Amino acid sequence: MGKIHELDSVLADQIAAGEVVERPASVVKELVENAVDAHATQIDILVQESGVRSIRIIDDGDGIDDTDVLTAFKRHATSKITSREDLFKVHSLGFRGEALPSIASVADVVMSTSTGTTGTRIHYRGGKLLQQAPAPLRQGTDITVTDLFFNTPARLKYLKSPQTELANILDVVNRIALSYPGVAFRLVHNAKELLKTAGRGDLQQVIAGIYGVQNARKMVEIQGADDDFKLTGFVALPELTRASRQYVTVLINGRAIKNQQLTKAVIKGYGSKLMVGRYPIAVIDLQMDPLLVDVNVHPTKQEVRLSREPALAKLISTTITARLVDVNLIPSALTNLGSHRREALNTDQLAMNLNAASSQYHVASKDPVATERFAASLAAAASPTAVSESSEVAETPASMAVEPVSSAAVPEMDTQTSADSAEPIMISDRRELAATSVNDFDQRYQDEAPELPFGAQAETQEELAVTSDSEEAAGERFPQLRYLGQMHGTYLLAEADDGMYILDQHAAQERINYEYYRREIGEVSTDQQNLLVPIILDYPTSDVLKIKEKLPVLAELGLHLESFGGNSFIIHAHPTWFKAGQEEDTIREMVDWLLQDDKLTVAQFREKSAIMMSCKRAIKANHHLDDQQARALLTKLPDCENPFNCPHGRPVTVHFTNSDMERMFKRIQDSHEARD
Template structure:
């Protein structure tokens, strides 16, 4: 009897599903991408129980012809690839032909589709065709996936918590909405609307809908081009950061991808403007010839291979650096004071809403945040990733009234709105009309307020310079300097300020490669274990390029007779050891990298420490030097140098402004 046999089509589809359908979010991704490839302008995603019970995707795209419906559920059946040449110019999201058969092999799938002239309904369960019948003639596709992984319980067992699975779905839909701002997206979970975009082609409005209007106002537009690439998008000001890289979205020809080099390029573009361990919010849209990108290297198509990748990374980093170079980056003191609390509230509210969304539908109103905040700490810790969820953004019209600080906190998921049975029933009915007026909650384009960050450079005509001219007032606790300008009061961290001044001095002083050497009266002898000696010997040529000429001195020792002249007197041995340690740790170290690290190290050691009282002359000298820096806003570690209280902030704190009106009492 032959030992080798051909797998059945159902079993082959189930094996393929292991790569394509990892979790409910994978199903959402594949189905929404099919809708986008069908040129849909409206896509609605309805999810029950984090997608395990039901996933329904409705679009108004081209639909599938009757003759093609059965073929669409066969492996490697696609309308997007016809020849080998097409594989190298892929311009669609789905092209492998694995999504529908893989999903149908591990779930119950009902598809209703129509091209506008004919319609077909088809029912698959576990990869087997159960029914085929005519369908209504509403153009587009309506596909419902239920009982996911019913016949593969092992995969069902390894799903994460309902909150985590829902967070993955929201993240997928968010990124697809950012990729296609001209498409109106709607995400509903257990009859609660979590996301809604207008589909007007305005990326700013989509960002506001996902991350919140207040956060969107702290993002600036970027543009850049080379002969091969075109870059556009939005990046956050350095004051708006998150604890993970997840909020950096890279889009290539409308496809959200993961690429470590490009993500690092975004962070590199900020330089020392970011605090250590903090990352920006960014949406980077890249357009290029499809020949320069290979999207066929991963089953889920989230990872791609790029030609001229270093050139693209350089374009991203330099574009961000240039865009932020002339922007006043002094954060509002009130913003910095409340940022930690707001971020905690964001995580708390997210856990609350996800827990509520994963429970059975309730007709009672959601409790207020103050009522449920004490009970959600445990739920918040279950969130393995930071995911931003939001309902439709608030109106951005110029007539929007000023809000109190509590109202303006950018909660990243708003109170999920209960949809009554009538609204749910009307969900399908609105597709019957030829034109649908979708209320989105944003102003019309001609009345829309641009979401440009309100920097100090644009807030008042008197402060048009990048960094204000500060007048010294005094010192607080030997740590902070108080100063004023025409637009308010400034508080400076004296250590961070001098650290920035020192850093730019040392970076310039040691920035030029020099072969000049200083001979040592007493040679330095360094001892290392055998494992390190072998690595050091391998890197001797690199160390020589850095100006360190190590000679073997018997056993596990090296001797050094000279060092570069720019070494700080008294710190020669410590500097040499740090250079060697960096080489051992990184495996490679360029002159530029080492001198950057050296400048940061020396600037910190030589800066004024806290609790050190300065006289008026020293303080004024510090305030005079700071504006001459290339980046006077952050220390080399990314901490802010100064914060700003505007005149309006001061008037509000002393109740000289009440109820949006200036008090008439001038006493």
């Protein structure tokens, strides 16, 4: 008897499920995408115990004809492609034809579907058909998946903690909702509504439902296009950042995708406006000819292959850069203080509660009694009272109960979060997430409408006007500041017609220096200054080999090193823009940068050199300036291309508005009545 045989169809489906159905979120993704492809306008996602117990998807889409229901549960069956040519012009979200049979092979699946003229109810368990019967004629599909991985218990051991699995589900739904603002989505977990979108086609409203109205107000609309691509979306002002790249959502033809190069292009568009280690919130919606994108390169269809990717990345970065050029980016001082106050709240208690819930997870997957305790502990850990009872923080609305894991704890684990970790959401991340579930900085210091509950929608576009205090300031991009004095040899105090400004003197001069060096390094001329005494540099052999390989890069910047025997180099001249008295230090620093990363391009080397030199040659803290020096600094700063941030992204100045000052001194009461 031969050794080679054909696998049983159920076993083949279970193997396919290993690629398509990795976790409960995978089930949600596949079924919700099917509902979108079926032209649904309302999709309800009902989940119990992070999807381990049950997942139910209800839509009002086209439904499946009774003659096609059994075929839909066969491998490689699909209604979305018919020929080879269709593979290269995909307009749907899914077409691999493995989702339904794969899910049915590792779970209990009951589906009722109707086209409006016929209705069918079908029941599969472990890949075996148990029942087929007529169903009500409500148009659309209602599918319930229970006992996920009941016949493949090894898969259960690879699931993460309950809050992580719930976060993955939330991320999937959030990104699909951002992709299709014209579809109304509702996500309910353990009878608590976590997300609700209106389906009005307004992307900004969906962003507000996911990230909150206050954050949506700090996002600006972008538009760009070239011959092949059309770009729209919203990006956050630089003051609104997060700790990882996972808040950048890239959509291609209605599909949320993962692409490191496009994500980097978004970050590059901010230039030095972002602090080091901080990343923006962004939703980038790209439309292109389907021939330019291949979505059939990954079982989950989240990774795609793009034609003309460099051109697309450039379009993204230049569009964002151009949009932020003329925006006043000075943050409100009280907003900055508010973010720190929220971080200082007792959000550790929430993280402890979540950890306590996750410790019961693996027990719950084996013990039916423990399953009930697991569900209760998850609800308790994520409830607003878990925070408010221990920290005297005002309780959030009930509909916001699990917001800490909504838009922030997303599944893609980039350089900030390890995908292999059994607990990928770090405590520091939970603090940031939990902080979003408590009230914003004391409402007495804000003159804005209260933030809507998570999932609630603003009634009018006016309620979501994307403006900030800085944008509402007087028409000029950067105010004309009048110098008042210096504080602790570190901060400069100034005033303008709209309030008081505090400047970090080191950050201010660092920005001025950076733009000078970037300009000079980028516009290298043949002008050289001869040295009276040549500079000799000595390096170990390993470094000499690297330097010799990169001599052309140094020459691009006007720095010519000549071999001087052994492990030495000699320099006879330097660019004229070098500061007098700092020639040798500057040369050594530039060579050191090159040695740290021998893969630097010329453009990257120029940028890093400019940042390095601007920092080392800036005024330090605790350095007292006289009035003339301080005023000179304030005069040069507005002439900068970006006077708002140092090259590392820290704010140069913060702003106290006139009304901020009046509130702090109680000249304006909470009722907005002036005090005598």
